[in-house]
Amino acid sequence: xxxxxxxxxxxxxxxxxxxxxxxxxxxxxxxxxxxxxxxxxxxxxxxxxxxxxxxxxxxxxxxxxxxxxxxxxxxxxxxxxxxxxxxxxxxxxxxxxxxxxxxxxxxxxxxxxxxxxxxxxxxxxxxxxxxxxxxxxxxxxxxxxxxxxxxxxxxxxxxxxxxxxxxxxxxxxxxx
Amino acid sequence: xxxxxxxxxxxxxxxxxxxxxxxxxxxxxxxxxxxxxxxxxxxxxxxxxxxxxxxxxxxxxxxxxxxxxxxxxxxxxxxxxxxxxxxxxxxxxxxxxxxxxxxxxxxxxxxxxxxxxxxxxxxxxxxxxxxxxxxxxxxxxxxxxxxxxxxxxxxxxxxxxxxxxxxxxxxxxxxxxxx
Numbered sequence: 001x002x003x004x005x006x007x008x009x010x011x012x013x014x015x016x017x018x019x020x021x022x023x024x025x026x027x028x029x030x031x032x033x034x035x036x037x038x039x040x041x042x043x044x045x046x047x048x049x050x051x052x053x054x055x056x057x058x059x060x061x062x063x064x065x066x067x068x069x070x071x072x073x074x075x076x077x078x079x080x081x082x083x084x085x086x087x088x089x090x091x092x093x094x095x096x097x098x099x100x101x102x103x104x105x106x107x108x109x110x111x112x113x114x115x116x117x118x119x120x121x122x123x124x125x126x127x128x129x130x131x132x133x134x135x136x137x138x139x140x141x142x143x144x145x146x147x148x149x150x151x152x153x154x155x156x157x158x159x160x161x162x163x164x165x166x167x168x169x170x171x172x173x174x175x176x
Numbered sequence: 177x178x179x180x181x182x183x184x185x186x187x188x189x190x191x192x193x194x195x196x197x198x199x200x201x202x203x204x205x206x207x208x209x210x211x212x213x214x215x216x217x218x219x220x221x222x223x224x225x226x227x228x229x230x231x232x233x234x235x236x237x238x239x240x241x242x243x244x245x246x247x248x249x250x251x252x253x254x255x256x257x258x259x260x261x262x263x264x265x266x267x268x269x270x271x272x273x274x275x276x277x278x279x280x281x282x283x284x285x286x287x288x289x290x291x292x293x294x295x296x297x298x299x300x301x302x303x304x305x306x307x308x309x310x311x312x313x314x315x316x317x318x319x320x321x322x323x324x325x326x327x328x329x330x331x332x333x334x335x336x337x338x339x340x341x342x343x344x345x346x347x348x349x350x351x352x353x354x355x
Contacts, residue, residue, distance in 0.1 A: 075306070136281075144283040150280060155289055
C-alpha cells in the first residue's frame with residue numbers, strides 16, 4: 001500500500017472509527033464501512049483527491065440476505081483506487097443518493113434500481129435505464145431465474161432425437 | 177397464396193440474385209466477420225453484392241448474432257421498412273436456438289418466430305467461407321423461387337405479430353432520449 005493511502009486510512013479511522021481494511025494491490029484498497037458513514041467517507045475521500053467515481057455497483061449476497069453497495073473512487077493524482085463497500089438490507093433495500101457529490105451517480109443509481117431494486121433517496125429519477133418494458137423482479141437478483149424467464153417469454157427450438165444419425169457420428173462415419 | 181411465379185417474375189428473380197444490396201445493420205458479435213467478407217480478401221462484390229446503409233434500398237437483411245429484446249423491436253421496424261422482395265439470413269447459432277445466450281433474460285431464442293428467415297448459417301461465428309457458401313446458396317434459392325420469406329410474412333402476418341407481441345409486449349419503440 002502506498003504511504004499516502006496509509007496516511008489517508010489513518011485519518012479516516014480517526015474521523016469515522018475503525019473499519020475493516022483489505023489490501024488488494026499496491027494502489028488499491030477496499031474498506032468495509034457501516035452504511036451511515038458512507039457519505040461522510042466518500043466526501044472526505046473526494047476532498048483528498050479521490051474525485052473520480054469510477055463505478056457504483058451492487059452485489060447480491062442472497063445467503064447473508066444483504067446487498068453490498070460498492071463505490072470505486074479513483075485519484076488522478078497518484079493513480080490509486082479506494083473501494084468503499086457497505087452492506088444494506090436485502091428486504092426493502094434503501095440507500096441515500098450521492099448525486100450531489102457526483103452528478104453521474106444518477107445513472108449508476110438508476111441502473112442499480114433497475115437491476116437490483118434498490119431505492120436511492122434523493123434521486124428523483126428512477127426510470128428504467130436499460131431494459132424496455134420489464135415485467136418481472138429485477139433481473140440481477142440471485143433469486144431471479146433467467147432460464148425460466150427465457151423459456152416462458154422466448155420460445156426455443158424443438159429438436160427430434162435422431163438415434164441413427166448420432167450413432168453414425170459416434171462411430172466416426174459422419175462428422176458431427 | 178400460391179408461390180407460382182410468372183415468366184417475368186422468374187426473369188426478375190434471375191436478375192435480382194445477381195445484384196443484391198445487403199443492409200448494414202449489425203445486431204450482434206457476428207458483424208466482425210463482415211469486414212473481411214466485404215473487403216479485398218474475400219471480396220463480396222464479385223458476387224454482385226454490396227453493403228447498403230438504409231433499409232429502404234436493401235434486399236438482404238443479415239441478423240448477425242444474438243438479438244436482444246430491444247434490438248428485436250428495431251429489427252422488426254427495419255424489416256417492415258424494406259421493400260419487397262426481401263431476404264433474411266440468420267447468422268450464427270444465436271439466431272437459430274439462442275446459442276450461448278439460450279438462458280438470457282434479455283435475448284430471444286429463435287428469430288424465425290418473429291420474422292421469416294430464408295437461410296441460416298450455423299457456427300459461432302461462421303467464417304467468411306461459410307458466409308459465401310450461404311450467399312451463393314441464397315442466390316440459388318432466389319433463382320429457383322425458394323426464398324419466399326417475405327411472402328410468408330404477408331400471408332402469416334397475424335401469427336408473426338402475435339408472437340412479437342407475446343415476447344415483446346409492445347413493438348413500438350420508446351426512447352427517453354429522443355421523445
